[in-house]
Structure formats: C-alpha cells, structure tokens
Amino acid sequence: MSDASATAEDTSPDTVNKRRQIRPKAERRQQLIDATIRCIAQHGLSAVTMQMVTSEAGLSAGIANLHFESKENLLRETLRFVAEEYHDGQIEIMEGSRIPNLSERLDALLDFQLGRGVTQRQKMSVWFAYYGEAGARPVYQKIVSTVDRLAAQKLEAFFTEIILDGQYRDVDPRDLATGYSALIDGLHLGLLVTPRELSKRRARSVAREFLRRAFPQHIP
Amino acid sequence: MSDASATAEDTSPDTVNKRRQIRPKAERRQQLIDATIRCIAQHGLSAVTMQMVTSEAGLSAGIANLHFESKENLLRETLRFVAEEYHDGQIEIMEGSRIPNLSERLDALLDFQLGRGVTQRQKMSVWFAYYGEAGARPVYQKIVSTVDRLAAQKLEAFFTEIILDGQYRDVDPRDLATGYSALIDGLHLGLLVTPRELSKRRARSVAREFLRRAFPQHIP
C-alpha cells in the first residue's frame, strides 16, 4: 500500500505484476495456502471465495483448481498446514532438546502459546474457523484429532517429567494436560472474540497461575 | 422420520402438513431460529441456506425474509438467542437465590456447563460456529462480548463470595474467573471436536479439579 508508483517496470514480488511467471508446484501451493489463511482471517471462512484467494495471491482465477483439485481440497490442506505448524512448534519445545531446564521450558511453552506475534491473530482466526465447522465435518475432525492426540501425549509426558522432578503428590498428569490444553484454547478464544476484555499479558498471567498452582516449585 | 404414514389428514405439528397455518409473528420467529440452530449443528454455518432452514421448519421458501429482513439478520438473531440462553442459565445459578449453599451452587454450575443434555451438542456447535466467524465479523463480536461481560461479572462476584467464606489467600477472583471461563470454553471445544478422546465425565472431572485446587474447602 506504500510503494505503488507504477512509473516503470515493476518486478517486486508483492505488488501487481503483469508478467506471467512459472514456479514450482510446491511453491504455488504454499502461496495459495498463505493467501487462504489471510482471506479466512479477514473475511471469515464462510465468506471466502476462490476469486478472493487467487486475487489475494496475485494470480489468475483458475489456478487454485489447477494445483488443488477443488475448493474443498484447498480448505482442507490449509487446515492441515495450520494445525501441523502449531503443533509442531509446541512439540519442539516440549521435547526439550533445546532447553534442558524444566522451568525455562515451561516459560518457553507459555511464550509460544500466548506470546506476541503479529501473525498470531491470523492463525487463531483460521484455527477457530475450522473448529466451528468441525462439528459438522468429519474430515476436519479427523485432521485436528490426529495432530491433537500427538501433542496431548507429548504434553502429558512433559508434565510427568515435572511431577517426578518436583515429587508432586495427588496430581494426575493426564487430567492436568487436558485441563491445561483446554485452558489455552479457551484463552485463545477470549483473545480472538473479546480482545478488549482480555489482553495477551493477562492471558499469559492466567495460564501461568494455573501452572503455578500445579507446579509451585517450578514457577516462581 | 418415524411416523410418516400419509394415509389420512395429518394434523401433527412436526410432520409434513399441507394445510397452511397462520401463527403469531413471535412464534414463527422462534420456529425459524430453532430450525436455524438445527441446520447449523448438522451442516455447519457455512453450508446453511435459506431453503435449508425454511424446509427444516416445514415452511415455505420466502418466509424467512418475511419475518427477518435478510439471512444475515436471521443468523444474527439466532446467535443472540443462543448466547442469551446460555448465559441466562449460568447467571441464574450464580445469583444463587435458589441454592444458598456455596458448595452445592458450584456443583450446580458444573452440572449446567458440562452436564448431559441431548440438545447440548447442538448448542455447542452453534456456539463455536459463530466464534469461528467472530474474528472477521464485528457484529458477532459485539453480541458475544455483551452477554459475556455480564456473565463474567457474576462469576467474579460468585468467586469473591467463596473466597470470603473460605478465607482463601493469594487468590484473585478476576483472574480465577477468567481462567475458569476459559477452561470451560476449552473443554466444550474438546467435547465438540475430539469427543472420542474427551468424555463428558472426564471434562467435568477436570473442571472440578480446577475448582478444588482453588477452593479446597468447598470441593470435597
């Protein structure tokens, strides 16, 4: 929106470019998925059209049907990408090869899940747009279930490790992991729907207090 | 789907009735809202059409535009109804004129939020369908925000009462209310999207444990 001086030939990647370019298939697919994410975040899943996506990607109308078979396919692959991206990031932290200290790893998890990222709001919108449809679409349920199950197992293992380290009593790692995951989902929902009443800072504080009550020795 | 024997004149309310009936405006509006809820739960918000809704209600095609100005209006009023119904039920319990005992009131709240009700799943679907679109639709955000704020205030007051009664230290009622609300939302999400991995019983147990950690004297 800033550099729109169409005086000479324009070869910048983001602005309108008349020249047709041929790119590898994988690159075009990702380009279309990224455009779909932006469209869902801005207009809502139910308002997204193919023209909207291809226009956002700066490409022609028929290209989405060329690289994905149909609109349904494009939306399904977009969900899969967002779901895997989120859970992969989570799992990388929890497996903990990077951060050996358990307290620091808890903080890193909090930062990843509730930290600030400009693009974070876009991802949340997409996330819940699909959740909203999941009740009626078994395909979406299956994608989310698959990645969710793995993340839940890793979280349970992570909590088990903390429980052993702190010798905590009367704490079931499975129930605690379920509760923590639900809490994070609910906080994301609050950040998305009522951002005026729930700041990111307070959301992080609330989640931290949940962990502090469960693992007082690991959270100051 | 069971009693479909079209042998004689049919005057039952739910089955197909040829005879045209004139009913009060308010009744027709509610009838259409109920049909909309069922359609959203079954097919998803993005797949709902006017014909689907009017057919589900057993009425003619143009009637939705007669009682609501447009489709957008119908969807907006449906959201308002579901949101108010849920929060009114919550508030009635928390105000506690019915149940004086605080522990019993906590249990009643858990039962209402995570109890079994056949229609519960339908309402959850609608709830999250709108949440998914809320990120892109300020109108939805405003409706949810309005009812949510009132419920949050009542919950905070309720928790404050419990804190005073139990003389709990180091517990902020506002943060606790935010956390509990988020936890319930997250559990609803789990019940909707991954029902195989989260039973209602376990969801209730997880929420109860959250409360027990905060109010040990009030939850056995």
Added chain:
DNA sequence: CCTCAGAATGAATGATTGTTCATTCCCGAT
C-alpha cells in the same frame, strides 16, 4: 537460437442461492 512440455490465464458456463412479489387463503371481527 529454437522448441515444446506444461504452467498460467481468464472468459465462458452451469449450478446454486438470497430475495422479491403477485397470488392464495386463513381466521378473527363485524
């Protein structure tokens, strides 16, 4: 420099959908 496989285009198409409104006909008031 030339060639051509196949990537990209975008106008055309058929299907779907929200909305309208002329017509029908129910039901309470007279």
Added chain:
DNA sequence: ATCGGGAATGAACAATCATTCATTCTGAGG
C-alpha cells in the same frame, strides 16, 4: 355468514460462485 387485513406461499429473477478448458506464454534443454 362474509369480509378484509395480512400471513403464507412458491415460482421467477438477478447475482454470485466454483469449475472448466481453449488459448497464451514461459523457460529450461537441445
């Protein structure tokens, strides 16, 4: 009984959308 206001109908309409495919054009290999 009957009359009229207005609730209900449903066929028709205009707009929108996903998808197709004949055509254009690119860029790497010969």
